[in-house]
Amino acid sequence: MPVVKLVLEYDGTRYVGWQVQPNGPSIQAEVERALATLHKEPRRVTAAGRTDAGVHARGQVVSFPEARPLPLSAYVKGMNALLPDDVAVRTASVEPDGFDARRSARGKRYRYVVENLETRAPLSRLQAWQLFGALDVGAMRAAARHLLGRQDFAAFQASDCACEHAVREVHRLDVLGEAGGRVELVVEATAFVKHMVRNFVGTLVEVGKGRRSPDSIPALVESRDRTRAGRTAPPQGLFLDEVFY
Incomplete structure (x- = not known):
């Protein structure tokens, strides 16, 4: 199955970190919320690394398998219209089956x-x-x-x-x-x-x-x-x- 790869930039100041947690807003939750809106059903993503509360990123990478990927512009322009101002998708690409943002990283x-x-x-x-x-x-x-x-x-x-x-x-x-x-x-x-x-x-x-x-x-x-x-x-x-x- 194809895999969608997104490169994210974010200001981590107001977040509890990358990972979804019960004690406050997370970047993962914002990204998955935007993806769910685009696809009209839930999506879970894998990140290259779990940044801590207050930590920022210029090149965080996330991935998720997608049988029918949307046009790449939807993942950039579409998601950026849905994400808060302190989180953005910089680039999007479709990778081969088996690509994983965390396990494939060198x-x-x-x-x-x-x-x-x-x-x-x-x-x-x-x-x-x-x-x-x-x-x-x-x-x-x-x-x-x-x-x-x-x-x-x-x-x-x-x-x-x-x-x-x-x-x-x-x-x-x-x-x-x-x-x-x-x-x-x-x-x-x-x-x-x-x-x-x-x-x-x-x-x-x-x-x-x-x-x-x-x-x-x-x-x-x-x-x-x-x-x-x-x-x-x-x-x-x-x-x-x-x-x-």
């Missing part, structure tokens, strides 16, 4: 935005972590190099993560920008454990503040001890940029 890229400011900036507070006092971005870059490659990242795994293990392969971890401005951390990996990127960021920010040395990172990874890593960075700075297939 990797993802996340971007985390830090604004290194002298004082708070109200207009960007929901799409960046605002930090005051100059960060040592060079030290953050040096520390980030120790997080590349295939390693056990249990030290950066949320305590309630359901994954069987935390071995992941990080292909890219760039720290872009300079102190006193916008600093972006770009992470690409085959897969991620829960809160892995946000825990990377929280730890690298501690390096940037001089609270830990870049050379301490290998021992931290080796410890597999979450309590030794930095705080979990707040959700509003995180964006799911792209899913690779």
